[in-house]
Amino acid sequence: MVFTIDTLCKKYNGKPVLSDVSFSVDKGDIVSLIGPSGVGKTTLLRILAGLEEQDSGNIAFETPPSKGNPVIMVFQDYLLFPSLTVFENTAFALKARKVPAAEITRRVNTILDFFHLSDKHNHYPVQLSAGQKQRVAIARAMVVNPAVLLLDEPFANLDRNLKLETAEFIRDTQKEFGITTVSVTHDLEEAFAMSDKIGIMLNGKLEQFDTPSALYNSPNSVEVAKFLGPVNVLTPELCNHLGLTESIIPEGRAYAIVRPEQLVLTKGTAARIMRVQFGGHYVKYSLSVMGTELTVYGFSAQFAEGDYVGISLG
Structure with a gap:
């Protein structure tokens, strides 16, 4: 030291x-x-x-x-x-x-x-x-x-x-x-x-x-997470709705902190895309899930506003 x-x-x-x-x-x-x-x-x-x-x-x-x-x-x-x-x-x-x-x-x-x-x-x-x-x-x-x-x-x-x-x-x-x-x-x-x-x-x-x-x-x-950039806060209810395992929630905490680039859009109906924005080296998707807004980054605009999609961990 x-x-x-x-x-x-x-x-x-x-x-x-x-x-x-x-x-x-x-x-x-x-x-x-x-x-x-x-x-x-x-x-x-x-x-x-x-x-x-x-x-x-x-x-x-x-x-x-x-x-x-x-x-x-x-x-x-x-x-x-x-x-x-x-x-x-x-x-x-x-x-x-x-x-x-x-x-x-x-x-x-x-x-x-x-x-x-x-x-x-x-x-x-x-x-x-x-x-x-x-x-x-x-x-x-x-x-x-x-x-x-x-x-x-x-x-x-x-x-x-x-x-x-x-x-x-x-x-x-x-x-x-x-x-x-x-x-x-x-x-x-x-x-x-x-x-x-x-x-x-x-x-x-x-x-x-x-x-x-x-x-x-x-x-x-x-x-701390938000100061370092956009994050999604996933409760056990959101995890269950999206089909994500609750094991992503750290022990002793009531939620998981997940970055937009850690999520992937898939075919499904769990979430609705509210906005698609081109961000240069990524595409920003804003989604509505159970009254909560989530953000996902993708590499291409393969989905459009109004589409229903699923969400998985990348």
């Missing part, structure tokens, strides 16, 4: 922002904290960075942060020095630590090459794209080999086409250098693409902390 957070709490003006947040991060992992605005994600990141203090609870680092073992935060707006070149921005923290000049040159050139920024080393921030600025900010943080790298909304200033590419780049970079990373983001697709673990934060609480696949396929609650 690089660090463990235990029952962390924080209030602003008497209003809880973080409530009993607990999780641990393993060395070399990349962890994403996702959730809607105002649930305390950035506050948690700032507490980890030492920029704010919790009201209660503990953060225990395996090796306490220090100048030689720092926790470094990359902010949403990057905070590059406008009067310094890419090379000078990246070298700034090493110069502040009085690293020998030859070592600075070697380390900065190495990381700029890895970040595909070597040809920009004499450029100033104003001459860079948003994606290039972001890479400079992350390179500047990583060149000092931090114990923990904190990323605040790394995709916020990027256009849609760059987001997934950037998520994959962050993961490749983080794995290459082995730097433990915690990222705060609103973007689910990118969080899934780059993370070893994801924490879902709702209303100031960490509702679930697990691998991306476990979160998506085995959510702890309907609230």
